[in-house]
Amino acid sequence: MKLREIAHSRTGDKGNISNVSLIVFNEEDYRLIEEKVTTKVVKEWFKDIVHGEVKRYELPKLGALNFVMDKALGGGVTRSLALDKHGKSLSAALLEMEI
Template structure:
């Protein structure tokens, strides 16, 4: 299944750091994402654009995760030549990730 089947996402940015939240629709799916969507897997998923560390923060009371990806936006908004300088489409890209359910 794709992550979009069990979660939604939002993206933010600060300089060259992208921040992606992943929020499950149903509480029972939190554990699946906790096991399957690691920092390492997210870094591998975005290997072409994330050149720094990826840190996953767990928010169990909100049934959500926050992934902070360093050196991910081509230098940041004022330096990037990307069409999506803020990285807003990264949340949609993460939701395309396939996991075993």
Template sequence: MKLRDIAHSRTGDKGNISNISLIAYRDDDYELIKKIVTEEKVKEWFKDIVKGEVKRYELPNICALNFVMYDALGGGVTRSLSLDTHGKSLSSVLLDMDIETGLCKIE
């Protein structure tokens, strides 16, 4: 199953920092997402893009996680040579992550 099957996402940026919110469609899925979508998994998923730290913030009242990814935009919006200098497509990249709900692990 893809992460997009149980959640949606939004992306923002500030300088060379990108943040991705991951919002569960259902309360039960939030608990699952919280277990399997860790800082380490997100860092590994974006290993070719994110050169800095990944911090996760939990927002249980809205069933969301927010990942702040440092050194993630190729030097920042005005310096990056990337086609997507703001990193808006990163939310789609995260939602493409395969998850195994039975094993609670990300492939």
């Protein structure tokens, strides 16, 4: 299944760092994403975009995982030539991941 079938996502960015949260619709799906969506998997998924470290923060009471991806935005919003490599496009890309 694709992540979008069991979760939604929110994003943010600051400089060259992208922050992507993955939030399950139903609490019982949290353990599945906790197991399947690791930092290694996310780093591989965004291998062409993320050139730095990926950190994962677990928020089980919210049913969420938060990924902080360093060197992920082509130098940052004001330096990148991408129209929207920031924000919503990265969350949408993560939700396309199959688990």
